Amino acid sequence: MIIAVDGPAASGKGTIAKALARHYNLPHLDTGLLYRAVAATVRRLELDPTREADAVAACDFDELTLADPVLREEEIGKLASVVSAHPLVRAALLQRQKRFAHQDGGAVLDGRDIGTVIAPDADAKLFIRATPTICARRRHNELISHGASVSFDQVLADIRARDTRDSSRSTAPLVPANDAALLDTSFLSIEASIEKAIALVEARRRKEG
Numbered sequence: 001m002i003i004a005v006d007g008p009a010a011s012g013k014g015t016i017a018k019a020l021a022r023h024y025n026l027p028h029l030d031t032g033l034l035y036r037a038v039a040a041t042v043r044r045l046e047l048d049p050t051r052e053a054d055a056v057a058a059c060d061f062d063e064l065t066l067a068d069p070v071l072r073e074e075e076i077g078k079l080a081s082v083v084s085a086h087p088l089v090r091a092a093l094l095q096r097q098k099r100f101a102h103q104d105g106g107a108v109l110d111g112r113d114i115g116t117v118i119a120p121d122a123d124a125k126l127f128i129r130a131t132p133t134i135c136a137r138r139r140h141n142e143l144i145s146h147g148a149s150v151s152f153d154q155v156l157a158d159i160r161a162r163d164t165r166d167s168s169r170s171t172a173p174l175v176p177a178n179d180a181a182l183l184d185t186s187f188l189s190i191e192a193s194i195e196k197a198i199a200l201v202e203a204r205r206r207k208e209g
Contacts, residue, residue, distance in 0.1 A: 003125075012185040085165060090171050101114075102119070136158075140155040181204065
């Protein structure tokens with residue numbers, strides 16, 4: 001079974017995807033880490049993230065990079081949104097994601113184009129969303145807990161800019177798949193969000209079965 005979980009930053013999609021993977025005993029891939037690895041490589045090599053050729057050159061990163069804590073930095077997240085807008089970068093990472101999705105037994109993947117591009121044949125598709133203010137509050141609390149010094153207004157501005165960039169790019173924009181179940185987590189607890197997500201997957205399985 002393939003489960004596609006899409007949505008904007010800090011909507012809760014990562015937490016939900018991991019919970020679904022545990023519930024159904026499936027491997028999980030946070031595809032955003034691939035783009036963060038490209039971004040981290042761009043920064044390490046002092047390349048220009050706005051130049052497609054530079055970003056593509058950074059796609060040949062070592063697999064160990066995916067476990068590097070630097071990938072969770074807010075600055076890397078911003079750079080990841082920039083490099084992910086390049087069509088050739090998305091093409092370079094496409095097959096890696098498709099292979100993961102279509103491995104024996106299936107998988108859970110979360111990102112921004114799983115249900116539309118990576119696994120349009122997924123058995124269940126969820127699009128997780130929350131208001132920009134809620135997303136920013138979650139991200140701000142996370143950053144503060146890790147010792148970062150950043151204002152809420154700056155985080156909110158970054159969230160809005162990233163969502164606009166991801167939704168308006170020409171290649172694989174952040175949009176719900178036509179057959180995706182929508183889940184708004186704005187006013188749901190983590191537990192309630194996970195419970196609702198499992199219910200939506202089960203509903204899709206019953207419909208397909």
